[in-house]
Amino acid sequence: MATPTLSVEQQIKQLDEARKLVLSDATYYERIIQGILPIAAPGARVELRRWVADFLAETFASPWVPAHEKEKMSLIVLDTLKSMIENPQEDAAVVKSVVQTAASLYPVVVRRIINEPNDSQTWSKMLAIKLRILRIWDTATTGVRICCIKFAQRVVLVQTNGPAVDPRNGNPLEVSLSMVPPNHPLMPPMNLEAEASGLLDRMLSVFQENISDAVLVDATLNSLSILIRARPHIANRILNVILNFNPLKQANSPMTPKLRVMVKSMEKTTRSLLVHILKRDNQHPLAGKIQQYVERMMRSKSDIFDEVSRKRGPPEPTDGLDAAKRQKLAAQVTSAPPKFHVPPLDPGPHSVAELFTVTTDDALKAFDVAQLSEDMVVKIGITILQRIDVDMLNQAVEGVRKRLKIMSEIERLVVTSSTIPLDVEDDDDDYEPAEDTEQILNKLDAAPPAELVKLLPPAPEVALGKFKLPDPLPMSPEEVALAGRGVVDRLFGLMTSLDERDKKSKSAGFNRLAASTNDRDSWVTIITRIATRASAGLEEADGVKVEANRPTPFSMSNTIREEMYNYVFMDFRKRIDTAVQWLCEEWYNDRMQMKRGVDAILHYEKWVLRILDGILPYLDSQDRTLLIKFLGDIPGLSAEVLGRVTGLCVNPSTVNMALQSLLYLLVYRPPAKELVLAAVEDVWNTYEDARPVVVKLFVKYRPDYGERFKAAEGAERANGVPEVKEVAAT
Numbered sequence: 001m002a003t004p005t006l007s008v009e010q011q012i013k014q015l016d017e018a019r020k021l022v023l024s025d026a027t028y029y030e031r032i033i034q035g036i037l038p039i040a041a042p043g044a045r046v047e048l049r050r051w052v053a054d055f056l057a058e059t060f061a062s063p064w065v066p067a068h069e070k071e072k073m074s075l076i077v078l079d080t081l082k083s084m085i086e087n088p089q090e091d092a093a094v095v096k097s098v099v100q101t102a103a104s105l106y107p108v109v110v111r112r113i114i115n116e117p118n119d120s121q122t123w124s125k126m127l128a129i130k131l132r133i134l135r136i137w138d139t140a141t142t143g144v145r146i147c148c149i150k151f152a153q154r155v156v157l158v159q160t161n162g163p164a165v166d167p168r169n170g171n172p173l174e175v176s177l178s179m180v181p182p183n184h185p186l187m188p189p190m191n192l193e194a195e196a197s198g199l200l201d202r203m204l205s206v207f208q209e210n211i212s213d214a215v216l217v218d219a220t221l222n223s224l225s226i227l228i229r230a231r232p233h234i235a236n237r238i239l240n241v242i243l244n245f246n247p248l249k250q251a252n253s254p255m256t257p258k259l260r261v262m263v264k265s266m267e268k269t270t271r272s273l274l275v276h277i278l279k280r281d282n283q284h285p286l287a288g289k290i291q292q293y294v295e296r297m298m299r300s301k302s303d304i305f306d307e308v309s310r311k312r313g314p315p316e317p318t319d320g321l322d323a324a325k326r327q328k329l330a331a332q333v334t335s336a337p338p339k340f341h342v343p344p345l346d347p348g349p350h351s352v353a354e355l356f357t358v359t360t361d362d363a364l365k366a367f368d369v370a371q372l373s374e375d376m377v378v379k380i381g382i383t384i385l386q387r388i389d390v391d392m393l394n395q396a397v398e399g400v401r402k403r404l405k406i407m408s409e410i411e412r413l414v415v416t417s418s419t420i421p422l423d424v425e426d427d428d429d430d431y432e433p434a435e436d437t438e439q440i441l442n443k444l445d446a447a448p449p450a451e452l453v454k455l456l457p458p459a460p461e462v463a464l465g466k467f468k469l470p471d472p473l474p475m476s477p478e479e480v481a482l483a484g485r486g487v488v489d490r491l492f493g494l495m496t497s498l499d500e501r502d503k504k505s506k507s508a509g510f511n512r513l514a515a516s517t518n519d520r521d522s523w524v525t526i527i528t529r530i531a532t533r534a535s536a537g538l539e540e541a542d543g544v545k546v547e548a549n550r551p552t553p554f555s556m557s558n559t560i561r562e563e564m565y566n567y568v569f570m571d572f573r574k575r576i577d578t579a580v581q582w583l584c585e586e587w588y589n590d591r592m593q594m595k596r597g598v599d600a601i602l603h604y605e606k607w608v609l610r611i612l613d614g615i616l617p618y619l620d621s622q623d624r625t626l627l628i629k630f631l632g633d634i635p636g637l638s639a640e641v642l643g644r645v646t647g648l649c650v651n652p653s654t655v656n657m658a659l660q661s662l663l664y665l666l667v668y669r670p671p672a673k674e675l676v677l678a679a680v681e682d683v684w685n686t687y688e689d690a691r692p693v694v695v696k697l698f699v700k701y702r703p704d705y706g707e708r709f710k711a712a713e714g715a716e717r718a719n720g721v722p723e724v725k726e727v728a729a730t
Contacts, residue, residue, distance in 0.1 A: 008047050011039075015051055026064050030073055033059065037080050046091050053084065053097035060104035070108045077101070078109075078125040085132045092141050099147035102129050103154045107175040110158050113186055114179055123186050130155070137202075146219040152199045153223035159196035160231050200227075200234065207245035214262035217247070218269045225273055229280070239277070239286050242270065243293050248300050260305075267301055340392045342399025344406070355403055358396050488559050491527055492567060521581070528582045531560035532589040532603075561603070565610065572615045576626055579611055580633040587635040604636060612644040619648070624657040628664045637665065637672045642679040649687040656693060659683070663697050677701065 006014075015036065022028045033056070040052040056077055060070055084090055084098045109126045113119060130151075137148040162176035177196075180189045206220050224242070228235040247266035250259060274290045284290070342358045357365060369377065475483070568579045586604040593600030619627060631637070631645065642665075648658035659680075666676045680698050683690055684705065691709060699706045 008045055011048060012051055015039075015048075015055075019055060022059075026062075026066075026069075029059055029065055029069065030076075033073055033076060037077065040080055040084065042083065042087065046094070049084070050091065050093050050097070052080075053094045053101070056081070057097040057100040057104070060101055060108070067108065067111075070105075071112050074105050074108050074112070075122060078105075078122065078129070081105075082125055082129055085129055092144060095136070095140065096144050096147050099133055099144060099151055102133060103147070103151040106130070106151070106154050107158050110187070111175050111179075114175075114181070114184070117181075117185055120186055134199075142213065142215055145216060149203065149216070149219050149223050152203055153227060156196045156200050156203070156227060157230060159192040160234065162230065163232060200238075204238065204241045207241050214265045217266050221269045221273050225276070228277065236286065239290070242274070243286070243289055245270065248297070248304060264301075264305075267297060271297055340395040340399075342396060342403070345403055350407070355407070356400055358399060484556050485559060488556070488563055491523070491560075492563050520578075524578050524581055525585075527560060527564065528585040531557045531564070532585045561607065565607065565614075568611065569614050572611075572618075573623070573626060576630055580630065583608055583611075583634050605638060605640070608634060608636075608641055609644065612641065616644060616648060619654060619657070621653050621657055624660060627657060628661050631661055631665055632668060637669070637675060639675060639678065642675055643682075646679050646683050646686075649683050649690045652689065655687075655690045659690065659693050659697050666698075666701065 018032050018036070022032050036052050036055065039048045059065060059073070081098050081101060084094055085102070106126065109122060113123050116122075133148055133151050137145060137152070140148065158175050159177055161178045162174060177189055177192055180187055180192065182189060203220055203223070206217055221242075224238050228238055247270050248263060250263055271294055274294055277284060278287060278290055278294075281287075340358075343360060345354065359365065372380075564578075564582055568575045568582070572579070583604060586607060590600070590602045590604045593602070627645070631641075634641075642662070645658050645661055648654040662676050662680055665672050669676075677698075680694060680702070684694055691705075695705050695709045
């Protein structure tokens with residue numbers, strides 16, 4: 001039996017499901033890519049080829065996919081990318097995504113060729129793709145050319161020398177010319193550097209030629225900003241070209257609305273780039289020229305665009321014609337506007353379309369506007385709005401407003417009549433006093449109009465019973481876990497979107513109101529208290545016995561803790577206060593559980609050590625204040641925490657930071673004095689190179705350090721070894 005062929009929409013729907021799978025678990029990327037590459041064959045539908053190209057561009061640009069996985073997958077997709085980019089009849093959207101993928105792949109492939117100098121086949125494929133992209137740079141559509149500019153920027157970034165940085169703080173994915181060996185058989189450094197210089201000149205040529213496409217100029221400026229920041233040795237070369245560029249040059253030609261927008265866009269992008277450079281480095285060698293250029297550009301822009309408004313003269317009156325200058329049109333102005341009648345609605349319920357239908361032509365009412373295309377509807381609408389009479393439009397709006405008012409009064413009367421209790425017997429039915437004329441007139445005044453009475457629906461004959469919502473369907477553990485993770489994601493998404501505000505000088509402590517202000521700190525307090533106090537004493541429910549084949553039950557508190565750790569670690573230098581606030585809540589919760597005398601699960605020590613293990617490898621000598629603030633603000637210290645700090649003494653550049661942090665704790669946290677001195681003793685016994693610093697900082701508290709240091713210094717001098725102070729100084 002033949003397998004039924006799926007339509008393009010069904011195939012794309014299945015592909016979207018596969019995309020959702022890899023977004024939730026990045027381990028499936030390789031298998032999904034191997035499965036979708038046959039879909040991008042030359043004879044496939046263009047919709048499928050576009051989806052595959054977009055998915056590849058998204059995959060290799062994703063920061064969640066590890067570098068080694070990207071390198072492995074690059075060997076799989078290079079053939080497909082080569083066939084797509086070399087097809088002269090390929091769809092422009094496919095080519096655009098292929099160029100974006102190549103821009104993400106180029107550093108990955110170069111890193112592989114550096115480590116595998118004999119893999120000539122992979123390098124030849126990448127060279128073919130690069131050559132094709134550089135050929136179509138000037139002839140492709142605007143969207144593809146923007147992607148080509150991005151690819152050229154990535155090639156220049158890879159094939160130029162980067163600044164010398166600490167490998168512990170630098171980007172592990174950084175690839176530069178300094179990583180290429182001088183005698184590499186496939187990538188000679190001299191050739192790579194020459195090619196990068198030529199590509200940079202080609203990018204800068206957009207400022208030297210008479211190019212009127214503001215999109216290309218803005219795209220080039222945005223790409224050059226990264227090169228200026230990441231490659232300082234070519235920054236002055238780029239800035240000199242930009243300072244000779246005049247985005248207002250084309251304003252001398254006849255000013256059309258399109259040209260006006262383009263000139264303003266180029267001027268704003270150029271000025272923003274230069275102002276950003278001044279903000280980053282006030283001592284830049286070209287700071288004076290940049291400041292003069294920005295000021296001259298702002299004056300020129302003001303002169304050019306303000307001159308147009310000055311030539312127009314004072315604005316004409318908009319609320320009527322001037323009687324002194326328009327006397328001949330007075331008769332036309334005073335003439336009565338044409339009468340436009342909007343018929344009232346018939347009795348009964350009505351739709352929104354019937355409410356706004358003001359025409360009486362039945363054939364026009366029966367016409368379905370949905371049959372027209374969107375472009376045609378827009379053109380017809382613009383033409384009608386340009387030619388419609390204002391008075392007639394106002395009368396039509398007033399007629400619709402009266403309809404809406406009548407319908408609201410009908411609804412009010414229906415609600416009022418429906419609230420009268422039914423089947424109520426009046427005990428005083430026999431008593432009917434005579435009504436005078438005034439009472440009868442009052443009843444008639446309070447009665448609804450006759451036209452409204454006709455439109456009212458008949459009164460119900462029976463009373464409605466009690467309404468009860470159906471019981472919700474039971475949820476499986478998997479659905480509960482999925483819903484819980486969705487709640488946590490939304491909480492952290494809201495917290496990330498809030499701007500960080502300056503902290504108040506005084507804090508209310510643990511008794512403060514968590515949601516008193518709608519800022520980031522309030523949401524941090526709410527989230528951390530949900531993770532700690534709300535689930536305090538309920539951890540046993542997380543560890544209940546389950547079947548062997550069933551997954552572990554979902555734990556909201558542990559999920560929030562994991563997300564909070566990831567949130568802090570993503571930018572720990574700015575979010576260290578958030579980490580301290582979270583750990584204070586964990587410490588308080590642990591103490592409350594210990595006070596109750598139950599076998600509670602403690603969390604504070606675990607997450608303090610995990611945060612330290614995460615941030616300590618990325619600290620350098622400039623982060624001394626950050627480490628001191630963290631150790632001084634967390635509520636509890638232990639030997640394990642101080643052991644993590646003393647581990648920084650392995651690196652000579654962080655010895656001072658570690659020991660000064662311990663000295664701060666020794667001076668300002670007296671209860672931790674014995675723990676700190678034990679940690680210092682461990683540093684003395686373990687790291688000999690750190691002993692001069694230990695003597696310098698802690699001789700006041702442990703005088704025996706100075707005596708032991710002098711004895712060791714004398715022994716080394718007697719043995720012909722240079723003095724310890726000299727060794728430490730060097």
